[in-house]
Amino acid sequence: MGEFDLIKQYFTRPTPKAVLGVGDDCALLQPRPGMHLAISTDMLVSGRHFFADVDPRALGHKALAVNLSDLAACGASPLAFTLALALPQADPAWLAPFSQGLLALADAHGCELIGGDTTKGPLNICITVFGEVPHGQALLRSGARAGDDIYVSGNVGDANLALAHLQQQGTTPLPPETFAQARLRLEQPTPRLALGMALRGIATAAADISDGLLGDLGHILERSGVGATLDTSAALHLLAAYPALAAAAAPSDAPALQRALLKHVLSGGDDYELVFTAPATQAAAVQAAARASHTPVTRIGRIEAQSGLRLTDGDGQPMELHLQSFDHFGSD
Structure with missing residues (x-):
């Protein structure tokens, strides 16, 4: 041919x-x-x-x-x-x-x-x-302002969980059904076009999550000249596989499991969901856009004037995690 x-x-x-x-x-x-x-x-x-x-x-x-x-x-x-x-x-x-x-x-x-x-x-x-x-309605990375809420669409981390399983690098065994669902997220992601269009005039900044949530949120923070605090407890529930994996784990293993899964959520990549910011006064409009586009969204943090990205646990206490998002020339 x-x-x-x-x-x-x-x-x-x-x-x-x-x-x-x-x-x-x-x-x-x-x-x-x-x-x-x-x-x-x-x-x-x-x-x-x-x-x-x-x-x-x-x-x-x-x-x-x-x-x-x-x-x-x-x-x-x-x-x-x-x-x-x-x-x-x-x-x-x-x-x-x-x-x-x-x-x-x-x-x-x-x-x-x-x-x-x-x-x-x-x-x-x-x-x-x-x-x-x-004209004038494009969502950019540069519009986030102190006081804005941070949202993520859909589920995040499952694609990287599947990739780790395929590469035999996963620390968490995946049941066959959980792996099949996660692999679908890796190989056939859903572009959130309807949500993006619905957020025009509501969101102040946005990016798609391709190289990891922390890295792509970091692009927004850098371009906007702001910082943020992110609730890792809320972020953990972005992982669709989390309930099944948590239910199968012994109570004594829960803290270690949560930290292991957070790595997939925060730095995994390949999710192709949206991370975006919006004023707190627009919370109802954000949820209306989510319903109109049939796309769930989760609030995971707040934009702040102080530069840098801070992580907190479910009780609002500072949390230390050393994570790095994907970089084509820095990950070999």
């Missing part, structure tokens, strides 16, 4: 949102009046971001989901995306499910594939996504 046959068979579709889609040297997009374009690029590399034997359908889903998550963090709605794909070989048995997983998620969010590139080489997936957001 040649390059252009591959593109035509698996990745060429009608693109009514684009002025021009696949087939020319450039695609053409026309933003609607009063809209800004929101653009983000992510790369997934075999052996670095995913296992070589991962289900190609799930990989297609995740490849686009991680980009859509960036649009969600900006409060943008999806328009289109480009796909740059390096393949060891043109294998229809891999390409068919990969494109199906990719395009099913694209269709679910009205995001059109408008171009890209293919080449032969080690498996590498690079997607650039385009969205739109009304």
Whole structure:
């Protein structure tokens, strides 16, 4: 199968949102009046971001989901995306499910594939996504203010728990059902687009959680010039697997289990949930946005004028944890 046959068979579709889609040297997009374009690029590399034997359908889903998550963090709605794909070989048995997983998620969010590139080489997936957001309404990392509450959407930590289990690095045994649910979070994350759009005009700052909750919240703190206190007890309950694991543990093991699981929650990454801030006076509006988008949110802390990030336990007492979020060039 040649390059252009591959593109035509698996990745060429009608693109009514684009002025021009696949087939020319450039695609053409026309933003609607009063809209800004929101653009983000992510790369997934075999052996670095995913296992070589991962289900190609799930990989297609995740490849686009991680980009859509960036649009969600900006409060943008999806328009289109480009796909740059390096393949060891043109294998229809891999390409068919990969494109199906990719395009099913694209269709679910009205995001059109408008171009890209293919080449032969080690498996590498690079997607650039385009969205739109009304002028002046984009959610940025730089708007958090002292007194704002800190929220997180959905569940956090389960993806890293599954990764540790797959790498046989986990300190906590996972029952088969718990592992299966956690693995789904790792391989097929849910981009929180509806929540991001619902938070426009409510949230003061936002980021998606890709490299770990502490690290991505840290980006907000740095860009906003503020600090924060985070309640680790509230954060621990972001882990969907926590109730089952806590129930199976002996009471004497509870403190050690909680500290071990907090590492997955606070520094694990691969969650693609949103961490965002909002004034305390907007608490009812935040919950209304959560209900409207069918996305649970949890308050886990407060923004403060004093720089730095402080952790407290359930009683409000200071807590010391030495954690580091993922860094592509600092984690080898």
